[in-house]
Amino acid sequence: MAATDFLASLERQEGRVAVVTGANSGLGFETACGLAALGAHVILAARNEERNASALKALLKRVPGAKAETARLDLASLESVAAFAEGLHARLPALDILVNNAGVMAPPLRQETVDGFEVQFGVNHLGHFALTGRLKPLLEAGRGIVIPVASLAAVHAHIQFDDLQWRARYSPFGAYRQSKLANLLFGLELARRAKKEGWNLHARIAHPGWARTSLVSNGMAKGVSALRAWIIDHGSAQAFRWFGQSAQAGAEPILYAVASRRARDGVYYGPDGAGERKGPPGCAIIPPSAHDPSVARRLWEVSERLTGVAF
Numbered sequence: 001m002a003a004t005d006f007l008a009s010l011e012r013q014e015g016r017v018a019v020v021t022g023a024n025s026g027l028g029f030e031t032a033c034g035l036a037a038l039g040a041h042v043i044l045a046a047r048n049e050e051r052n053a054s055a056l057k058a059l060l061k062r063v064p065g066a067k068a069e070t071a072r073l074d075l076a077s078l079e080s081v082a083a084f085a086e087g088l089h090a091r092l093p094a095l096d097i098l099v100n101n102a103g104v105m106a107p108p109l110r111q112e113t114v115d116g117f118e119v120q121f122g123v124n125h126l127g128h129f130a131l132t133g134r135l136k137p138l139l140e141a142g143r144g145i146v147i148p149v150a151s152l153a154a155v156h157a158h159i160q161f162d163d164l165q166w167r168a169r170y171s172p173f174g175a176y177r178q179s180k181l182a183n184l185l186f187g188l189e190l191a192r193r194a195k196k197e198g199w200n201l202h203a204r205i206a207h208p209g210w211a212r213t214s215l216v217s218n219g220m221a222k223g224v225s226a227l228r229a230w231i232i233d234h235g236s237a238q239a240f241r242w243f244g245q246s247a248q249a250g251a252e253p254i255l256y257a258v259a260s261r262r263a264r265d266g267v268y269y270g271p272d273g274a275g276e277r278k279g280p281p282g283c284a285i286i287p288p289s290a291h292d293p294s295v296a297r298r299l300w301e302v303s304e305r306l307t308g309v310a311f
Contacts, residue, residue: 001280006252007037010259014039016143017095018258019088019135021045021073021128022102024055026213027149030251031099033059036066038259045084046102047074075102075127076113078307085134094142095135097258100128100183101149106172117306118165124179126307129186133309140200147257148187150180150207150268152276155287157181159299181289182299184268188286189296191266193311202265204257209271209278211250245271245278256281 001009018035022028023044032042036059044059046052052070059068071087074080088095103124113122132139132146139146157177160166166175187205194201253269260281263269268286273279290296304310 003248006280007034007255010038010255011261012039013097013259016097017041017043017092018097018099019043019045019071019095020099020101021075021131024048024051024070026247027208027211027251027254028099028101029055029059030248031101031254032068033062033248034251034255035097035099035258036063036068038255039067040097041067042069043088044068044070045073046070047072047076047080073102073131074114075123075131076119078115078127078130081127081130082134085131088135088138092138095138096142097145097147098132098135098139099147099149099254099258100132101147101254102128103149103179104176106176108172110166110170110175112165116165118167118170118175120175120179121164121166121182124176125182125186126303128183129303130307130309132186132190133304133307133311136199136201136311144199144201145258146187146190146201146203147254148183148190148203148205149254150184150187150205152207152209152270153177154181154184154207154290157287158289159185159295161298161302164302181287184286184290185296185299186303187268188266188290189293189300192293192296193300195265204263204265205268206253206257206281207268207270207276207284208247208250208253209245209273209276211245211247213247213250249278253281253284 018040020032023032024046036042073084104120111119187203190203257263257269268284270276270284271279272282
């Protein structure tokens with residue numbers, strides 16, 4: 001299905017406000033473009049203001065007349081998350097859509113956020129957990145759709161509760177897989193709690209399959225020798241070209257979760273091709289590691305304690 005035909009199959013979003021994290025490149029940018037094309041007012045939230053401005057310019061060129069703006073958000077800082085949320089509360093009566101997309105993948109050396117969390121768990125999960133909690137009143141005043149963006153990497157993951165921050169023995173991909181499983185568990189638990197507590201929140205989870213983005217270059221290829229970075233970049237590019245899909249196609253499950261009339265709370269969406277690596281959006285398989293609600297509840301309680309944000 002062509003991109004224009006796919007967007008035509010979705011519900012229009014005029015009059016709705018959407019925040020997309022990590023929106024200055026890759027999946028976040030493509031998601032922001034898609035929402036803008038559907039008529040939403042989109043806030044591109046990311047930490048690099050220069051790249052934010054370039055992304056906004058590119059979005060307006062692709063979607064002339066779009067309603068869009070940028071805002072600085074550093075998910076590696078709980079103070080920045082709080083400031084971003086306070087800024088939205090000060091000027092918006094409601095927020096309709098929150099796409100928790102920004103991410104860090106497999107830096108070769110262990111790094112920490114400003115608050116001392118392992119950077120992948122801190123940015124990919126805890127930063128988004130805190131952001132969602134702080135924006136909950138605005139979301140409940142609007143449509144309240146929250147989309148955590150997970151990954152196929154969650155399939156082989158588990159939550160390492162005895163060492164969430166990977167201080168004992170750091171594994172770049174182990175930490176990444178844990179963070180993406182945390183995204184999935186958070187979305188599933190948010191949907192359960194919203195239903196039980198009567199919150200006006202609608203949590204759906206999505207993953208992009210194998211989508212060609214800058215995540216590899218900014219993660220596992222960062223901080224290594226030039227030769228090794230070249231090998232990683234070119235090797236991953238070939239793999240994604242053969243077995244994966246573009247960032248624009250990878251954003252389709254996210255847009256489907258937001259705007260399809262068939263999308264349902266607590267459901268996981270991804271490409272429906274072989275191995276869920278590429279293809280049009282469909283229901284994704286929830287891995288066994290995400291089936292136990294008690295694990296999701298424990299992760300939620302730990303996340304509230306670590307971030308100081310309660311729902």
